[in-house]
Amino acid sequence: MSASNYASWGRYPDSRPADVRRLAARPTALPAADTSMLAYGNGRSYGDSCLNNDGLLIDMGGLDRFIAFDAATGILECEAGVLLADILELVVPQGWFLPVTPGTQFVSVGGAIANDVHGKNHHVAGTFGRHVRSLGLLRSDGTALTCSPNDNADWFAATVGGLGLTGLVTRATIALKRIEGPYMDVDTLRFSNLDAFFDISAASDADYEYTVAWVDCTARGNKLGRGWFMRANHKPALGQQPDPRRRGGPTFPFVTPVSMINGATLRPLNTLYFHRKRKPRSRDTQHFQPYFYPLDGIRHWNRAYGPNGFLQYQCVVPHADARAAIAELLERIAAAGAGSFLSVLKVFGNVESPGLMSFPRPGVTLALDFPNRGPETFALLDRLDEVVQAAGGAVYPAKDARMSSTAFKQYFPATERFKAFVDPAFSSDFWRRVTGEDS
Amino acid sequence: MRKVLIVGATSTIAEQAARHFAAAGDALFLTGRNEERLAAITDDLQVRGAPTVAARVMDADDLSAHAAMIDAAKAALGGLDTVLVAYGTLPDQAACAADPAAAVAAWHTNAVSVIALLTDIANRFERQGSGTIAAISSVAGDRGRASNYVYGSAKAGLNAFMDGLRHRLFAAGVQVVTIRPGMVDTPMTADFDKGPLFASPEKVGADIHKAIEKGTAVCYTPGFWRLIMTIITALPRAIFHRTGL
Numbered sequence: 242m243s244a245s246n247y248a249s250w251g252r253y254p255d256s257r258p259a260d261v262r263r264l265a266a267r268p269t270a271l272p273a274a275d276t277s278m279l280a281y282g283n284g285r286s287y288g289d290s291c292l293n294n295d296g297l298l299i300d301m302g303g304l305d306r307f308i309a310f311d312a313a314t315g316i317l318e319c320e321a322g323v324l325l326a327d328i329l330e331l332v333v334p335q336g337w338f339l340p341v342t343p344g345t346q347f348v349s350v351g352g353a354i355a356n357d358v359h360g361k362n363h364h365v366a367g368t369f370g371r372h373v374r375s376l377g378l379l380r381s382d383g384t385a386l387t388c389s390p391n392d393n394a395d396w397f398a399a400t401v402g403g404l405g406l407t408g409l410v411t412r413a414t415i416a417l418k419r420i421e422g423p424y425m426d427v428d429t430l431r432f433s434n435l436d437a438f439f440d441i442s443a444a445s446d447a448d449y450e451y452t453v454a455w456v457d458c459t460a461r462g463n464k465l466g467r468g469w470f471m472r473a474n475h476k477p478a479l480g481q482q483p484d485p486r487r488r489g490g491p492t493f494p495f496v497t498p499v500s501m502i503n504g505a506t507l508r509p510l511n512t513l514y515f516h517r518k519r520k521p522r523s524r525d526t527q528h529f530q531p532y533f534y535p536l537d538g539i540r541h542w543n544r545a546y547g548p549n550g551f552l553q554y555q556c557v558v559p560h561a562d563a564r565a566a567i568a569e570l571l572e573r574i575a576a577a578g579a580g581s582f583l584s585v586l587k588v589f590g591n592v593e594s595p596g597l598m599s600f601p602r603p604g605v606t607l608a609l610d611f612p613n614r615g616p617e618t619f620a621l622l623d624r625l626d627e628v629v630q631a632a633g634g635a636v637y638p639a640k641d642a643r644m645s646s647t648a649f650k651q652y653f654p655a656t657e658r659f660k661a662f663v664d665p666a667f668s669s670d671f672w673r674r675v676t677g678e679d680s
Numbered sequence: 681m682r683k684v685l686i687v688g689a690t691s692t693i694a695e696q697a698a699r700h701f702a703a704a705g706d707a708l709f710l711t712g713r714n715e716e717r718l719a720a721i722t723d724d725l726q727v728r729g730a731p732t733v734a735a736r737v738m739d740a741d742d743l744s745a746h747a748a749m750i751d752a753a754k755a756a757l758g759g760l761d762t763v764l765v766a767y768g769t770l771p772d773q774a775a776c777a778a779d780p781a782a783a784v785a786a787w788h789t790n791a792v793s794v795i796a797l798l799t800d801i802a803n804r805f806e807r808q809g810s811g812t813i814a815a816i817s818s819v820a821g822d823r824g825r826a827s828n829y830v831y832g833s834a835k836a837g838l839n840a841f842m843d844g845l846r847h848r849l850f851a852a853g854v855q856v857v858t859i860r861p862g863m864v865d866t867p868m869t870a871d872f873d874k875g876p877l878f879a880s881p882e883k884v885g886a887d888i889h890k891a892i893e894k895g896t897a898v899c900y901t902p903g904f905w906r907l908i909m910t911i912i913t914a915l916p917r918a919i920f921h922r923t924g925l
């Protein structure tokens with residue numbers, strides 16, 4: 242791949258590494274470089290946390306080997322470039338599942354650790370990092386550390402959620418979760434406003450392992466926050482069933498000349514989706530692939546946002562003011578006629594995140610895409626930050642390309658402590674931006 | 681269950697093909713020059729489902745090491761029915777043009793040593809009356825071109841050798857599979873600008889596995905290279921010499 246192929250998922254901002262080194266074998270030392278370096282997992286971060294303009298990117302794609310798997314205990318050890326999709330392909334037929342999965346399976350294990358990713362089961366399982374038993378960290382001073390919650394625990398806490406800045410994660414050991422089969426029992430309920438969302442969510446957490454809601458980000462007034470609530474559990478064994486393979490799905494063929502999500506399509510798409518089913522509730526059995534990864538069915542769907550790319554905004558606001566804060570955020574978005582079709586609301590649980598810089602914390606999280614319309618989009622996101630800052634919440638670095646350094650420091654109070662663990666040879670576009678350093 | 685010997689198992693393309701054998705539950709014997717990388721690949725293929733994976737360090741240029749290696753593979757797997765020869769080097773064409781020794785070294789690795797290996801294997805498979813012999817050649821062997829004719833001619837020699845071997849072993853029921861990849865994104869082509877013609881090693885590895893399963897005589901991978909090479913080999917010299925191929 243040439244340097245121009247190393248973009249983030251939002252295809253914004255433009256950034257070009259001076260050099261790319263693709264590792265083919267587990268390294269015992271970091272590559273030499275006159276510039277700063279950064280690991281590039283699979284580029285599924287939306288903003289600039291996986292980019293290193295004018296620096297070195299270490300492409301982890303070739304470090305995709307399994308090291309050991311015990312099918313009796315579900316303990317899996319692998320190189321850091323292994324994708325979650327590869328793990329699923331291996332372990333699901335053997336009755337195991339990822340303990341935590343984000344909304345795409347095309348994420349590397351190193352990337353899942355560096356952003357301490359979360360999934361629809363956050364309220365019971367916490368973040369990905371909680372299930373990491375051990376990881377190998379290579380530092381530019383030549384040290385190779387094995388880190389776990391017990392050994393080098395401070396390095397473990399800094400590296401989980403550490404935005405790739407503490408060094409290169411070479412391998413990891415993960416504790417998987419038992420399942421009886423690849424199917425899910427899914428219960429889908431329509432809700433007519435934000436209050437209804439909170440009620441359903443509170444009533445669902447105890448009985449459902451996975452909960453998440455889609456919201457209509459164009460609805461206002463007494464319909465503000467309406468949407469569909471999806472709650473699910475792994476289904477008990479069904480016997481042999483064919484596995485629909487998702488990897489061979491269609492590919493979005495090109496970057497459209499203008500965003501397909503725009504003022505003309507936004508409202509109708511959302512309204513149609515809200516009214517997609519007549520019945521306000523349905524229960525069905527779904528294969529885990531379409532349930533967990535509906536977007537993975539179309540490769541490169543990000544190209545539909547056109548040449549300027551898009552920004553994703555994901556924040557969390559603490560429980561105390563959550564209802565008011567989420568209402569205010571949705572109102573500001575709807576009033577601006579912004580947002581997109583992919584708006585997600587979820588209540589995080591109280592399971593503590595293991596990383597110093599982990600994003601998930603108790604509260605309610607809202608995530609949406611915004612086609613990049615230039616200054617008006619950035620101004621809106623700043624207005625959303627005002628709400629999040631006032632509520633004492635946080636914005637997710639994995640999805641960010643624009644938060645201010647002031648906002649960052651407020652969202653991540655451990656930043657100063659974290660700096661002691663940042664490898665002096667490592668940096669990223671994101672890090673330079675939020676710490677106000679020059680590259 | 682196949683009993684597969686892969687010579688040059690640290691090749692990126694070979695590793696992808698090996699994952700398909702592992703997932704199908706085949707037993708594997710790997711050789712390569714780098715012990716640590718062989719060990720990492722061994723672990724991976726075991727996790728992916730291969731019931732037996734054994735490995736041995738061997739430089740394929742050392743012809744005197746071949747027979748003992750094949751014996752070891754047979755012993756470790758309890759027989760042998762499939763061989764994939766995957767190693768190769770893409771020499772610097774300018775260096776090969778300037779220095780006869782460099783040209784000969786490129787031929788030694790990409791043609792001579794492969795021919796030595798395949799001769800030994802062919803005799804064994806002929807005696808046992810079964811087996812599949814596959815080797816990775818290249819589309820570069822279809823027509824000599826200024827940009828890489830030393831490499832290309834070694835692969836061309838291999839192609840003709842395998843054609844003849846296939847002819848000879850037809851009666852014995854031994855399959856001979858020549859793999860001709862186009863351009864593939866691997867360390868071998870690290871310094872190339874990757875255009876749309878470049879294929880992923882995953883795709884090529886999957887095609888190799890399929891060709892071996894089916895016993896395809898000549899497998900172009902990706903398949904569109906068959907058409908491209910038909911055109912390139914058909915170009916009249918007067919036109920061909922003006923191209924920058």
Ligand SMILES: Cc1cc2nc3c(=O)[nH]c(=O)nc-3n(C[C@H](O)[C@H](O)[C@H](O)COP(=O)(O)OP(=O)(O)OC[C@H]3O[C@@H](n4cnc5c(N)ncnc54)[C@H](O)[C@@H]3O)c2cc1C
Binds near residue numbers: 281283
């Ligand atoms: C459709 C979609 C849905 C998503 N849903 C969710 C979700 O539900 N929950 C969630 O939490 N996230 C979600 N994400 C975000 C995604 O999970 C994270 O951005 C993840 O970190 C991407 O992993 P990656 O392998 O692509 O890494 P990259 O994006 O390439 O890199 C991410 C970070 O990891 C670092 N990194 C990567 N590999 C290593 C390594 N070996 N050593 C050290 N550092 C490393 C990089 O330096 C960078 O800082 C989603 C993304 C998409 C595109």
Ligand SMILES: NC(=O)c1ccc[n+]([C@@H]2O[C@H](COP(=O)([O-])OP(=O)(O)OC[C@H]3O[C@@H](n4cnc5c(N)ncnc54)[C@H](OP(=O)(O)O)[C@@H]3O)[C@@H](O)[C@H]2O)c1
Binds near residue numbers: 690
């Ligand atoms: N990549 C392409 O575009 C392309 C196109 C057409 C055909 N091919 C052919 O595909 C095959 C595999 O190449 P690749 O693309 O997978 O490249 P690769 O990853 O660089 O693999 C080449 C392998 O050959 C090994 N090797 C070289 N000389 C050797 C020797 N004397 N003894 C033992 N092993 C030796 C190397 O081992 P070390 O790691 O120890 O050096 C390496 O594992 C080669 O035959 C190549 O000619 C490649």
